[in-house]
Amino acid sequence: xxxxxxxxxxxxxxxxxxLWVTLGMALLGASSGLIGTFAVLEKRALLGDVLAHAALxxxxxxxxxxxxxxxxxxxxxxxxxxxLAWGLIDLLTxxxxxxxxxxxxxxxxxxxxxxxxxxxxxxxxxxxxxxxLDKFLFGQAASLTDADLYLLGTVALGLILLTAxxxxxxxxxxxxxxxxxxxxxxxxxxxLLLAAMLVCAVVIGLQLAGVVLMAALLLTPAATARLLSxxxxxxxxxxxxxxxxxxxxxxxxxxxxxxxxxxxxxxxALSLFFIAALLLAPQRGLLPRxxxxxxxxxxxxxxxxxxxxxxxxxxxxxxxxxxxDDIRHHRPLGAARLNRILQRLHREGMLxxxxxxxxxxxxxxxxxxxLTRGHRLWETYLENRLGLSPERAHFAAEAAxxxxxxxxxxxIERELGRPSTDPHxxxxxxxxxxxxxxxx
Amino acid sequence: xxxxxWILVIALLAGAANALIGSLLVLQRRVMLGDxxxxxxxxxxxLAYLLxxxxxxxxxxxxxxxIGLFSAWLTDLLHRLGRVQHDAxxxxxxxxxxALGVILIAGHADQVDIDPDCVLHGELALTPFDxxxxxxxxxxxxxxxxxxxxxxxxxxxxxxxxxPLHALTFSAVHAASLGISVALWxxxxxxxxxxxxxxxxxxxxxxxxxxxxxxxANTALVFARSLQQMLIGAVLASALxxxxxxxxxxxxxxxxAAAIVVAAGLLLALALALKAFLRRSSAAHRETPRSQxx
Numbered sequence: 001x002x003x004x005x006x007x008x009x010x011x012x013x014x015x016x017x018x019l020w021v022t023l024g025m026a027l028l029g030a031s032s033g034l035i036g037t038f039a040v041l042e043k044r045a046l047l048g049d050v051l052a053h054a055a056l057x058x059x060x061x062x063x064x065x066x067x068x069x070x071x072x073x074x075x076x077x078x079x080x081x082x083x084l085a086w087g088l089i090d091l092l093t094x095x096x097x098x099x100x101x102x103x104x105x106x107x108x109x110x111x112x113x114x115x116x117x118x119x120x121x122x123x124x125x126x127x128x129x130x131x132x133l134d135k136f137l138f139g140q141a142a143s144l145t146d147a148d149l150y151l152l153g154t155v156a157l158g159l160i161l162l163t164a165x166x167x168x169x170x171x172x173x174x175x176x177x178x179x180x181x182x183x184x185x186x187x188x189x190x191x192l193l194l195a196a197m198l199v200c201a202v203v204i205g206l207q208l209a210g211v212v213l214m215a216a217l218l219l220t221p222a223a224t225a226r227l228l229s230x231x232x233x234x235x236x237x238x239x240x241x242x243x244x245x246x247x248x249x250x251x252x253x254x255x256x257x258x259x260x261x262x263x264x265x266x267x268x269a270l271s272l273f274f275i276a277a278l279l280l281a282p283q284r285g286l287l288p289r290x291x292x293x294x295x296x297x298x299x300x301x302x303x304x305x306x307x308x309x310x311x312x313x314x315x316x317x318x319x320x321x322x323x324x325d326d327i328r329h330h331r332p333l334g335a336a337r338l339n340r341i342l343q344r345l346h347r348e349g350m351l352x353x354x355x356x357x358x359x360x361x362x363x364x365x366x367x368x369x370x371l372t373r374g375h376r377l378w379e380t381y382l383e384n385r386l387g388l389s390p391e392r393a394h395f396a397a398e399a400a401x402x403x404x405x406x407x408x409x410x411x412i413e414r415e416l417g418r419p420s421t422d423p424h425x426x427x428x429x430x431x432x433x434x435x436x437x438x439x440x
Numbered sequence: 441x442x443x444x445x446w447i448l449v450i451a452l453l454a455g456a457a458n459a460l461i462g463s464l465l466v467l468q469r470r471v472m473l474g475d476x477x478x479x480x481x482x483x484x485x486x487l488a489y490l491l492x493x494x495x496x497x498x499x500x501x502x503x504x505x506x507i508g509l510f511s512a513w514l515t516d517l518l519h520r521l522g523r524v525q526h527d528a529x530x531x532x533x534x535x536x537x538x539a540l541g542v543i544l545i546a547g548h549a550d551q552v553d554i555d556p557d558c559v560l561h562g563e564l565a566l567t568p569f570d571x572x573x574x575x576x577x578x579x580x581x582x583x584x585x586x587x588x589x590x591x592x593x594x595x596x597x598x599x600x601x602x603x604p605l606h607a608l609t610f611s612a613v614h615a616a617s618l619g620i621s622v623a624l625w626x627x628x629x630x631x632x633x634x635x636x637x638x639x640x641x642x643x644x645x646x647x648x649x650x651x652x653x654x655x656x657a658n659t660a661l662v663f664a665r666s667l668q669q670m671l672i673g674a675v676l677a678s679a680l681x682x683x684x685x686x687x688x689x690x691x692x693x694x695x696x697a698a699a700i701v702v703a704a705g706l707l708l709a710l711a712l713a714l715k716a717f718l719r720r721s722s723a724a725h726r727e728t729p730r731s732q733x734x
Contacts (some may be wrong), residue, residue, distance in 0.1 A: 110705040219531040
């Protein structure tokens, strides 16, 4: 069977086993993406990691007390240990004033060590069937039974429904705890509930993904969603969707290559989504940010040259042709760099003439007039109203000219009573489309 | 030297090294970096093993330390350049590298015999049997020499750079205002954290690394009034934890590394309780005269 046949067979979903595992992984991805987003926004991104490690002593203790490997019993034990760990973190940070990251590291390692201690101790006891107990912690998706999946599905759906029901309250507490307290919301009770939900999400995932990878299922979709959106509702949907996609990918890969573990592939899929978002996210992505920065830098460069040419024209007439050396005499720039900027300005139709001898075109003159008008109005305003010296006002206006819009300029003009000259005594141009462009 | 003595010495060294670097990381609120490094290391081990085709300890050590450092660097980069929350960037990086490690192991199961569980637990009891040789002479366990080297490096770093590190752990802004290169010393700390984690984890496991970075340092922090006091206190606390842990492990016949962590945890609990008791009794002391005068 070729890889394509296998892929096709997977997506026909004939095999009920495949269907169930895929559904289970998708639900797990959705619920942990959802709950994890709350943890990340609480600045407790590593809480999932800690709670996952902290489940180990619960697993071993449940086995020790009840001598059974019944999943429900073991998972309840894990959940109890997780809640206890959450309480201890709370106690250490609030009462003992430990730093947050220290408290997390301490609880993580202490609980895990207690678990290992009991596990190694149990292994030397004459108890039957304790072997494989650690599989609860290292994850084996393929060995899931129908009962496991049923439990997982119920809990995951329950978590999603509960979040939907309590959404408004949770959002309120998340964004402004003080405000929620002032409104009389029982914040502590909701925080405990959220912790319990996080513990549930961790515990159902342990068997599938294992300790370390469970941390990723909670954290990575949330971190990705954070890159893509600033609003809670879209973030939750993105995180859930990514969780589902990763779950399906994981199930898919381990169907195609049975040797491959499902959990780690889910994490790799999630990490690739994260990397893609890091590079490409429209607002926060590295590439769009770099592009925006580049276009801003180019605009500033071009506008500076337009202003220089405007001043040169002002000294003589709008018809005079200027060379690159004339420009560089007023604005020190590398020859190559100036050449590039001038080429761009030519392409945009801002210049007439050749690259060696040039003047502002009508469009260029209009833009340069607008810029100069902003610059000189701002200078005048700073001098008149804030008492800045003309030199300091000039430097401030060098930056402001690129961001001033016409509405602001008009306001300043009214405010100052239509001044005609700037602090250096140069004329402040009219708004270019109000007056006709000066004729040649 | 007998085995139990070697175990004691190795555990003491691991405790001291982790307590020293841990104190600095705790003060910088970066101690979960230890967790991240010690998990990412799995990927480094597998990679070094697959590339060199041998279990040559030097290759394994180098690969692990490089990947540990890489994960610290990547975390920092995500935080600074990608503007990702600091704790989230730690988690994203180390889980990704760990997952890659597990996948590599699964993909080369016929060649690699690294057990991910074993990396996480470590087995201190086995360290005395992995010895180094010069010619035909047995010069003692490899873990001992590794940890001795790292501890010496840490002490050297503290001796040479106590002032910049002191300023940095107090506040990065303060350090920068004194003209200290924050980026340089943060990198040095990341390198040392990586080396310490790698030197200790193949003896004692990832969990002990995180625990011994966080627990003794915080125990010392309960009472310490200066960085110096904190460093010395943390090393002492780690030594006490090692002694207590060895006794506990012998009594329960269970994992030594885990027992040391539990002992270190008890020590922290004791310190916190003592502090609470002292505060209460001094508060009562202060209140008595006031109530009399009233």
